[in-house]
Amino acid sequence: MNANPSGWRPATPEAVTRDGASAPTFTGNRALMLEEGLIFEIGSLNNCGVDLPTPSAETSTRLGGMSRSTPPALPGLSEPETVRHYTRLSRQNYAIDLGLFPLGSCTMKHNPRLNEKVARMPGFADLHPLQPMNTVQGALGVIDELAHWLVTLTAMHSVAMSPKAGAHGELCGVLCIRAALEARGDPREVMLVPSSAHGTNPATAAFAGYNVEAIPAGDDGRIDFEALKARLGPDVAGLMITNPNTCGLFERDMIAICEAVHAAGGYVYCDGANFNAIVGRVRPGDLGIDAMHINLHKTFSTPHGGGGPGSGPVVLSEALAPYAPLPYVTKAKDGSFELVEEGDEGAGESFGRMAAFHGQMGMFTRALAYILSHGADGLAQVSGDAVLNANYVLRALEDVLEAPFAHAGPCMHEALFSDAGFAKGFSTLDVAKGLIDEGFHPMTVYFPLVVHGAMLIEPTESESKAALDQFIGALRSVAERAKAGDESLHLAPLHAPRARLDETAAARNPKLAWSEPAD
Amino acid sequence: MRYLPLTPADRADMLSAIGASSIEALFADVPSAALLDGPIESLPNHASEMAVERHMARLSGQNLAAGEAPFFLGAGAYRHHVPASVDHLIQRGEFLTAYTPYQPEIAQGTLQMLFEFQTQVARLYGCDIANASMYDGSTAAWEAVAMARRITKRGKALLSPGLHPHYAGNIKTMAKFTGDQIVHEAPNLTPDAGEVGLIAQIDGETSCVLVQYPDILGRLPDLARIAEATHAQGALLVAVVTEPVALGAIRSPGELGADIVVGEGQSIGVGLQFGGPYLGLFGCRSEHVRHMPGRLCGETVDASGKRGFVLTLSTREQHIRREKATSNICTNSGLCALAFSIHMTLLGGTGLAALAAENHRLACLAADKLAEVPGVKVLNDSFFNEFCIVLPTDARVLVRDLALEGVLAGVSLGRLYPGEDGLANGLLVAVTETTSEDDIDALVTAIREKLA
Numbered sequence: 001m002n003a004n005p006s007g008w009r010p011a012t013p014e015a016v017t018r019d020g021a022s023a024p025t026f027t028g029n030r031a032l033m034l035e036e037g038l039i040f041e042i043g044s045l046n047n048c049g050v051d052l053p054t055p056s057a058e059t060s061t062r063l064g065g066m067s068r069s070t071p072p073a074l075p076g077l078s079e080p081e082t083v084r085h086y087t088r089l090s091r092q093n094y095a096i097d098l099g100l101f102p103l104g105s106c107t108m109k110h111n112p113r114l115n116e117k118v119a120r121m122p123g124f125a126d127l128h129p130l131q132p133m134n135t136v137q138g139a140l141g142v143i144d145e146l147a148h149w150l151v152t153l154t155a156m157h158s159v160a161m162s163p164k165a166g167a168h169g170e171l172c173g174v175l176c177i178r179a180a181l182e183a184r185g186d187p188r189e190v191m192l193v194p195s196s197a198h199g200t201n202p203a204t205a206a207f208a209g210y211n212v213e214a215i216p217a218g219d220d221g222r223i224d225f226e227a228l229k230a231r232l233g234p235d236v237a238g239l240m241i242t243n244p245n246t247c248g249l250f251e252r253d254m255i256a257i258c259e260a261v262h263a264a265g266g267y268v269y270c271d272g273a274n275f276n277a278i279v280g281r282v283r284p285g286d287l288g289i290d291a292m293h294i295n296l297h298k299t300f301s302t303p304h305g306g307g308g309p310g311s312g313p314v315v316l317s318e319a320l321a322p323y324a325p326l327p328y329v330t331k332a333k334d335g336s337f338e339l340v341e342e343g344d345e346g347a348g349e350s351f352g353r354m355a356a357f358h359g360q361m362g363m364f365t366r367a368l369a370y371i372l373s374h375g376a377d378g379l380a381q382v383s384g385d386a387v388l389n390a391n392y393v394l395r396a397l398e399d400v401l402e403a404p405f406a407h408a409g410p411c412m413h414e415a416l417f418s419d420a421g422f423a424k425g426f427s428t429l430d431v432a433k434g435l436i437d438e439g440f441h442p443m444t445v446y447f448p449l450v451v452h453g454a455m456l457i458e459p460t461e462s463e464s465k466a467a468l469d470q471f472i473g474a475l476r477s478v479a480e481r482a483k484a485g486d487e488s489l490h491l492a493p494l495h496a497p498r499a500r501l502d503e504t505a506a507a508r509n510p511k512l513a514w515s516e517p518a519d
Numbered sequence: 520m521r522y523l524p525l526t527p528a529d530r531a532d533m534l535s536a537i538g539a540s541s542i543e544a545l546f547a548d549v550p551s552a553a554l555l556d557g558p559i560e561s562l563p564n565h566a567s568e569m570a571v572e573r574h575m576a577r578l579s580g581q582n583l584a585a586g587e588a589p590f591f592l593g594a595g596a597y598r599h600h601v602p603a604s605v606d607h608l609i610q611r612g613e614f615l616t617a618y619t620p621y622q623p624e625i626a627q628g629t630l631q632m633l634f635e636f637q638t639q640v641a642r643l644y645g646c647d648i649a650n651a652s653m654y655d656g657s658t659a660a661w662e663a664v665a666m667a668r669r670i671t672k673r674g675k676a677l678l679s680p681g682l683h684p685h686y687a688g689n690i691k692t693m694a695k696f697t698g699d700q701i702v703h704e705a706p707n708l709t710p711d712a713g714e715v716g717l718i719a720q721i722d723g724e725t726s727c728v729l730v731q732y733p734d735i736l737g738r739l740p741d742l743a744r745i746a747e748a749t750h751a752q753g754a755l756l757v758a759v760v761t762e763p764v765a766l767g768a769i770r771s772p773g774e775l776g777a778d779i780v781v782g783e784g785q786s787i788g789v790g791l792q793f794g795g796p797y798l799g800l801f802g803c804r805s806e807h808v809r810h811m812p813g814r815l816c817g818e819t820v821d822a823s824g825k826r827g828f829v830l831t832l833s834t835r836e837q838h839i840r841r842e843k844a845t846s847n848i849c850t851n852s853g854l855c856a857l858a859f860s861i862h863m864t865l866l867g868g869t870g871l872a873a874l875a876a877e878n879h880r881l882a883c884l885a886a887d888k889l890a891e892v893p894g895v896k897v898l899n900d901s902f903f904n905e906f907c908i909v910l911p912t913d914a915r916v917l918v919r920d921l922a923l924e925g926v927l928a929g930v931s932l933g934r935l936y937p938g939e940d941g942l943a944n945g946l947l948v949a950v951t952e953t954t955s956e957d958d959i960d961a962l963v964t965a966i967r968e969k970l971a
Binding site: 036038039040043044045046047048049050052053054055056061062063064065066067068071072073074075076077079082083085086087089090091092093094095096097098101103106108110111112114116117118120121122123124125126127128129130131132134135136137138139141142145149152153164165166167168170171175178198199200202203204205206207208209212249250252254255278280281282283286287297301303304305306307308309310311325326341342343344351352353354355356357358359360361362363365368369371372373374375376377378379380381382384385387388389391392394395396409410412432433436441442447461462463464465467491493496497498499500501502503505506507510511512513514 | 520521522523524525529530532533534536537538539542543544545546547548549550552553554555558559560561562563564565566568570571572574575576577578579580581582583584585586587590592594595596598602604606607608609610611612613614615616617618619620621622623624625626627628629631632633634635637638639641642643647648649651652654655656657658683684685686688689691692693695696697698738739741766767768769770771783790791792793794795796797808814815816817818819820821822823825827828829831832833834836837838839840841842843844846847848849850851852853854855857861863864865866867868869870871872873874876877879880883886899900901902903918919922923927930934935937938952
């Protein structure tokens with residue numbers, strides 16, 4: 001039987017132009033781009049998406065007179081509403097899973113899903129930090145094995161595993177330096193930090209009680225070694241240096257720099273944020289450093305999660321190792337693992353505890369799975385491909401964007417450009433927002449501070465040549481618009497969930513929590 | 520190598536395009552003495568997904584997971600049921616693989632979530648505002664001490680004896696380097712939380728008083744009374760909450776007069792994870808916002824007038840202020856904050872209250888049954904879901920022995936306070952909704968048999 005005897009078919013609309021694309025919709029939604037209210041607007045104080053026993057009114061409590069009379073004013077949603085709320089929110093985010101995420105110094109590489117799977121194994125995820133040692137040998141074994149490979153990859157003496165992120169690791173390293181100096185009766189006041197350093201470096205040094213002095217960058221984007229040598233002296237505790245540095249360059253004089261700092265009685269802290277450029281090819285210990293944090297959430301692929309959690313183990317030289325924080329894992333003669341805590345033999349000169357428990361176990365399992373997946377050959381290929389990709393971007397764009405330092409030679413894992421040549425009134429910010437409309441997350445902008453309108457691009461090894469070619473085409477197009485003074489660029493992004501946001505208003509009159517509308 | 524998309528042909532094309540002879544040539548700036556001429560020694564070459572999974576599963580199998588045994592550990596980390604949808608949602612790639620929301624136009628998902636999270640934490644704590652998270656409860660507690668110094672311009676922090684010793688340890692570590700004076704003693708095994716002794720130590724030099732609520736022994740200190748005495752000396756009261764589920768049953772620290780409330784958020788959404796990653800929560804009064812550490816998300820509008828969210832007040836932070844920042848924190852616990860926020864949204868206030876009531880009911884049951892065991896004394900008059908029992912023997916040894924029999928009996932005070940002989944017989948017992956009545960009976964029987 002013919003279900004459609006007239007043979008009717010929907011006609012392709014004749015010449016319906018896309019002029020209607022900007023017309024408002026009833027809901028404010030745009031097909032797959034769905035607006036979503038706050039849980040305080042869509043939820044109710046009596047809703048609950050979890051089945052729980054109904055509390056019995058008669059039950060007596062032993063809350064010492066502290067019982068609350070009404071539940072906290074927190075809205076609840078049923079499970080389907082909850083899933084939909086957060087799924088809708090997730091779609092307003094850019095992510096490495098969606099495309100190239102070239103944030104310089106952030107190492108946004110692929111996050112393997114095997115790592116997620118192993119971190120959720122019940123023997124790791126469902127383990128209490130204070131269980132007796134005889135019930136957590138496998139977990140202590142993970143910490144010990146990861147520690148072993150971190151020490152091996154860096155040619156250092158030992159590693160402190162408990163720091164919870166990069167900046168926490170910096171603090172750990174600088175506190176080790178301070179403890180070592182105080183132990184030898186030579187407390188010093190000054191920490192030297194290159195002007196191109198991450199903001200966490202001076203913040204950490206100041207927190208640890210040091211006066212921070214900046215060492216300028218030379219014309220080639222590297223630390224001014226002569227200025228450094230001139231400043232070294234008996235009041236200098238050490239140098240915090242990033243290598244490869246934030247201009248994407250290897251500090252050629254690194255060995256001599258470490259020797260000079262040591263000769264003056266100081267220590268060298270290396271910011272390891274850029275370790276991805278050299279992993280498997282260069283061991284920082286061979287350069288002479290005393291401490292370096294390793295961002296497991298950069299080089300070793302643990303997910304950034306929209307702002308953490310990170311993990312920042314710190315590798316240490318023999319001179320600093322005795323002062324490392326508690327607790328730490330050791331291997332007994334019988335092959336079993338122990339956790340050295342306060343009061344235990346071996347806790348002796350440690351500067352103490354810097355977190356409640358043993359560090360970011362959930363990141364350790366992921367990082368170990370990553371290291372074993374890549375192996376020695378794979379890690380060398382990681383740094384090789386990361387550096388190759390950055391150089392490919394650098395050379396493909398240096399005719400349209402000014403590359404202030406790398407014109408004379410290769411960069412490491414990130415390509416740095418300045419805003420030189422943009423039309424009057426056009427800035428790096430405009431280029432960044434233009435890239436959003438092209439479907440890319442922007443690069444790091446206005447950092448490092450030593451370059452005007454800096455654009456720092458770190459493609460990582462996770463990108464294919466085709467993805468790089470598309471990104472290069474997009475950035476070239478946007479840069480040409482900035483140079484030509486294309487006014488429409490000031491309106492970018494036009495196709496994102498939001499247009500440019502008023503950050504000044506947000507700071508002037510901070511609204512940091514939802515409140516019931518006044519009317 | 521499954522994670523690397525470049526093919527040998529791509530690499531050759533790209534090297535040719537940039538005019539380099541080899542990848543090795545790109546490392547010309549590295550001093551030759553430090554450039555390896557072969558692979559890292561002793562590390563095997565790449566391994567298949569199956570091989571790595573097998574290795575990790577073997578290590579996982581060498582542990583006794585909490586879910587495999589009657590389980591009673593707490594002391595700052597609590598085992599609660601996390602709904603399946605929480606872990607599903609945090610694994611959405613758009614959350615999991617996003618960076619800190621520096622480009623707000625394409626990070627509204629994370630930013631709106633953080634705004635909701637901040638509001639949830641503020642309401643739970645009874646504070647005006649909360650930040651976007653810290654590393655864990657202990658680092659948040661230190662940041663509160665540093666913040667109180669900035670506000671009061673005084674350098675002496677008084678820590679209550681009931682503060683978790685690892686939190687106190689972290690604070691003492693930091694203070695060694697900043698010059699803050701820290702006053703702290705181990706707790707006494709008494710039913711009351713020692714408010715009188717604490718209040719007697721507050722003076723005009725005190726910047727802040729840190730009080731854990733419920734405290735390390737599970738007791739419920741009278742925060743309102745301590746707040747009054749603290750404020751009378753011009754100091755700030757910092758309340759520390761290591762078990763946020765308790766706030767479904769007991770009054771919030773903010774309404775009892777705390778100026779800053781910090782704590783651990785792990786109980787809600789995050790899971791045990793052998794100690795990390797966890798979630799530091801940080802709330803305070805609005806008037807102190809510019810002294811706060813960490814990231815803050817705020818509401819604003821976009822160029823077309825639509826509501827949106829941004830990171831704000833960053834002039835407090837290291838990337839702007841460098842050595843003058845309020846804290847060096849950068850990366851925090853974003854994904855754990857998401858897990859907390861989703862779980863809290865599923866619960867809502869009424870669900871949290873019901874969850875808290877169930878925890879308290881089971882804890883009361885366990886306390887009553889343990890009190891009947893000859894030789895066991897329940898210390899607490901008041902508690903939420905964790906209490907202290909005093910045994911006639913070293914609790915650390917008992918815990919180790921019971922673990923061999925497949926019972927995870929609790930956290931011994933000997934583990935928390937090494938060298939404090941007067942506390943060695945104390946055992947902390949935590950009971951949550953995941954504890955069955957059979958588990959309680961198994962614990963009671965095991966202890967009874969050990970002490971017989």
